[in-house]
Amino acid sequence: MSVSHQSPSNDRKAAVEGKSARPEDERLPVGSSFAYGLQHVLTMYGGIIAVPLIIGNAAGLDGNGISLLIASCLFMGGLATILQSVGVPFFGSQLPLVQGVSFAGVATMTSILAGGGGLPAVFGSVLVASVIGLIVAPAFALIVKFFPPVVTGTVITTIGLSLMPVAAGWAMGGDAEAADYGSMRNILIAVATLAIVLILSRIPVAVISRLSILLAIVIGTIGCLIFGWADFSHVLDRGIFAFPEPFAFGMPTFSAAAIISMFIVIIVTFAETTADIIAVGEIVDTKVDSKRIASGLRADMLSSAVSPIFNSFTQSAFAQNVGLVAITGVKSRFVVTAGGAILVVLGLLPVMGGVVAAVPTPVLGGAGIVLFGTVAASGIRTLSKVEYEGNLNMIIVAVSLAFGIIPVVEPDFYNSFPESVGIILHSGISSATLMAVLLNLVFNHIGVKAKDRTDRSVFVAGTGRVIRKEEMQRLLDNEAILYEGDTIKNGKIVDCNGEEVPVVTEKQHEKVIDAAQKGEVRSQEDVRRLIAEEES
Structure with missing residues (x-):
């Protein structure tokens, strides 16, 4: 298996291109x-x-x-x-x-x-x-x-x-x-x-x-x-x-x-x-x-x-x-x-x-x-x-x-x-x-603990979703109700936008909630990035 390496100049070029990818x-x-x-x-x-x-x-x-x-x-x-x-x-x-x-x-x-x-x-x-x-x-x-x-x-x-x-x-x-x-x-x-x-x-x-x-x-x-x-x-x-x-x-x-x-x-x-x-x-x-x-x-x-x-x-x-x-x-x-x-x-x-x-x-x-x-x-x-x-x-x-x-x-x-x-x-x-x-x-903030927010795995409305492993099992066992528009495909939850809802551990769940409350998570992409950082 061959592995390609980018030169520092290519790295800089990629960084510039990534920066210029902003729509604005x-x-x-x-x-x-x-x-x-x-x-x-x-x-x-x-x-x-x-x-x-x-x-x-x-x-x-x-x-x-x-x-x-x-x-x-x-x-x-x-x-x-x-x-x-x-x-x-x-x-x-x-x-x-x-x-x-x-x-x-x-x-x-x-x-x-x-x-x-x-x-x-x-x-x-x-x-x-x-x-x-x-x-x-x-x-x-x-x-x-x-x-x-x-x-x-x-x-x-x-x-x-x-x-x-x-x-x-x-x-x-x-x-x-x-x-x-x-x-x-x-x-x-x-x-x-x-x-x-x-x-x-x-x-x-x-x-x-x-x-x-x-x-x-x-x-x-x-x-x-x-x-x-x-x-x-x-x-x-x-x-x-x-x-x-x-x-x-x-x-x-x-x-x-x-x-x-x-x-x-x-x-x-x-x-x-x-x-x-x-x-x-x-x-x-x-x-x-x-x-x-x-x-x-x-x-x-x-x-x-x-x-x-x-x-x-x-x-x-x-x-x-x-x-x-x-x-x-x-x-x-x-x-x-x-x-x-x-x-x-x-x-x-x-x-x-x-x-x-x-x-x-x-x-x-x-x-x-x-x-x-x-x-x-x-x-x-x-x-x-x-x-x-x-x-x-x-x-x-x-x-x-x-x-x-x-x-x-x-x-x-x-x-x-x-x-x-x-x-x-x-x-x-x-x-x-x-x-x-x-x-x-x-x-949504004062007097509300992170554990009180996990009723349906939404930490801040509209910023993204995760689901804990135990909740995922309940869904597979038909003991819990899906969101409107959700489907289960190949053992995974897919939301109404066709995006997979990440399955996380209790520790990861708490970290995502804290990040959302700090304004660090505003999209499903941010959720995946945070989980990847936690796993690494």
């Missing part, structure tokens, strides 16, 4: 990358300009001041996206996540403005709170072990459902004060755009189906332009080129109360970004551990700390773009990097931003229905992996979803609570995340 590391042609990147930009453009519009008006800025805020947010969002997707040591999750100004801080920033501090106080609170967040980010990332599928599925579903009002608002016209808000015309434009997305998605040409969102937005905009429902007359109002001026609104000022309030926003941003990182990891089908989450959170906080210098606010991942990754199937992080470059250019060339801003909001609304619905569907798919028998996972999902939806269907629900509490609970995503993590702790 795929490199597409430059033209395709920028086309898909533009689709990402169009998807989140309405969201990234909404915050500077709200804050600019609250601060009493004129048109030029608001324009400067918008350009600054585009510029910083692009840089933050590049950092998050490309990554450098300790910074960036290296996932296809688009960054932009977080909605979580709007209420806090408007309250700071109402207190008379002005934009310098807002920028000062963002800067200090983000620096503190940068320091504590690694510690926060350790909670990844408390995000099994029962938690992540609930949060992802809530993200999609909580974004539906945004899509509905866009479909109605975007501006609630406008005379045609909610008109039949606006809604029909959104429905037509939605129909175009669905039709293009069915065309058996990969390029067309993957770019269905972008093409539908272009076609919808051209249609509106033909009928006189799109206005491109103000594209040049902000000039051709403008570099964001550092501290354009004055040097930041610092208030302890403002900083504390903003740090609460940072905690909320941590929860939302962690959920988005895990969500896109599920969609891309790549490993996400506490180290990767910590790098993603550090990138968030570094970008947020630099943002006030260039007149922008806290940065976070955009959930709507997670939906775009799911619906297009384009998992390359370098596509998002291209989108980040486009955002930087838009921040430097207001004329290009004006073109994108001229896309009718109802057109974005039609595309948003598909995108946000896809996020919710991804969460439901994750929840389908969860085991609901012999535990309280059904209660965790039910109560957490309810808490996440309450502030969406009744925005004034927490108005009587202290502002610090309201900042957190007014976000459906934050409410669902906090409740899901808390209930999972109470029902």
Whole structure:
């Protein structure tokens, strides 16, 4: 029998090839990358300009001041996206996540403005709170072990459902004060755009189906332009080129109360970004551990700390773009990097931003229905992996979803609570995340011993399965019940996905349970690896 040996150079080559095998590391042609990147930009453009519009008006800025805020947010969002997707040591999750100004801080920033501090106080609170967040980010990332599928599925579903009002608002016209808000015309434009997305998605040409969102937005905009429902007359109002001026609104000022309030926003941003990182990891089908989450959170906080210098606010991942990754199937992080470059250019060339801003909001609304619905569907798919028998996972999902939806269907629900509490609970995503993590702790961790978890050989729902040898014998003797979809073939258990369920000793069983509780086991492949290490 001959044995082949690899040279060190071949070993290094294999290691490189193994590393590049991650789905998110795929490199597409430059033209395709920028086309898909533009689709990402169009998807989140309405969201990234909404915050500077709200804050600019609250601060009493004129048109030029608001324009400067918008350009600054585009510029910083692009840089933050590049950092998050490309990554450098300790910074960036290296996932296809688009960054932009977080909605979580709007209420806090408007309250700071109402207190008379002005934009310098807002920028000062963002800067200090983000620096503190940068320091504590690694510690926060350790909670990844408390995000099994029962938690992540609930949060992802809530993200999609909580974004539906945004899509509905866009479909109605975007501006609630406008005379045609909610008109039949606006809604029909959104429905037509939605129909175009669905039709293009069915065309058996990969390029067309993957770019269905972008093409539908272009076609919808051209249609509106033909009928006189799109206005491109103000594209040049902000000039051709403008570099964001550092501290354009004055040097930041610092208030302890403002900083504390903003740090609460940072905690909320941590929860939302962690959920988005895990969500896109599920969609891309790549490993996400506490180290990767910590790098993603550090990138968030570094970008947020630099943002006030260039007149922008806290940065976070955009959930709507997670939906775009799911619906297009384009998992390359370098596509998002291209989108980040486009955002930087838009921040430097207001004329290009004006073109994108001229896309009718109802057109974005039609595309948003598909995108946000896809996020919710991804969460439901994750929840389908969860085991609901012999535990309280059904209660965790039910109560957490309810808490996440309450502030969406009744925005004034927490108005009587202290502002610090309201900042957190007014976000459906934050409410669902906090409740899901808390209930999972109470029902699946605190006071639950490993031996109490072995009722049906599930240690953490959705992370993989093992079965002890004595249990296997009971199954073969027809003294125990198989899972739904399980079959016995040649003396082995095969689950509903066609994967063999490993048979382990009591010692191996305990080790797998402990590893799962630490977040080290998240798939059946991880289970097999751990067993192999134990046997060796």
